[in-house]
Amino acid sequence: MTLITSVRCLGHAFLTIGLLFTAAPISAGTTPTTVDDFFASEGCAIGPTTRDAALANGFQESEIDALVNEAKLDEHTVVTGEWVVLPPDKCTIRLPNPSGALALSDPEVMAATSSTITYYSEAYSDKEDLGCFLSSPKLHNNLRQSRGWDDYTISLEYTRMLSSAIAQGNASLYSSSPLRTPPGYQILTGDCANVPMMPEIRENNDFLRDNFDYLIRTLGQSLTCDSDANLIMVYNENVAGILEEETPSNAWRGMEIMIIAMGVGWYEDMSTTTPGTPRPPLCHYP
Secondary structure, eight states: OOHHHHHHHHHHHTOOOOOOOSSOOOBTTOOOOSHHHHHHTTTTEESHHHHHHHHHTTOOHHHHHHHHHHHTTSTTOEEETTEEEOOTTTOOOOOOOBOOSOOTTSHHHHHTBOOTTTTOOTTTOOGGGOSEEEOHHHHHHHHHHHHOOOHHHHHHHHHHHHHHHHHTTSEEOOOSOTTOOOSSEEEOSGGGGOSTTHHHHHHHHHHHHHTHHHHHHHHHHHOBSSTTOOHHHHHHHHTGGGSOTTSOOOTTHHHHHHHHHHHHTOEESOOSSOOOEEOTTSOBOO
């Protein structure tokens, strides 16, 4: 199965996502004390929803306006639609870590996680199949039974959990080849970390964390802020293709970025029936 075909199938395979964010959740364990720090947690992007979120967190309109006016004097500031993306020398886009009500250590999640050998076949001998993989259908069913959550709440918390886990290096969607679809999100903690591909997976996560600002800003130059925008395809065509040859390889890094962005609220107007629309810094308006 090719990467293109796999992406189209993921919604039913193991990426059931139905969200409707009204505001991006503040990253776990952080309380921004300055307006600059607040917008750094929002992708260095100032627009209608992040401005409202800043006001709701106690920052003043005058502080935000001053930040915008100063940024507009910098030629590296991106002004697109109603949004201003602060320049890299003024703001670093950090790998976000959204808070949520679900964790990898919760019993429902652990019960939906495979053993390290579940997907491994000696005949096929693909060592990338050695690992603990999370089953989305099992987890959704477990949460319905144990917590009584509806589909909206399950999808919201599931995506926030994955976003946080990837950001912390505790989960990954990894393959060295676009021709291979991973069985699911791979758990990287405890005994699940004792698998042959762990050094490559860790290297990929380190690269994502250390270069997140560059990856997002580069993506934003090519991806349009449109409900039909395909972040994964645009990433593969316009970002992955220009990375240096020795860059750690992960054919599914674009999907990891998309899940992180969804979990932290960088997609707007998402629901169980609509795909939603990316917002800056992920994209630009035509």
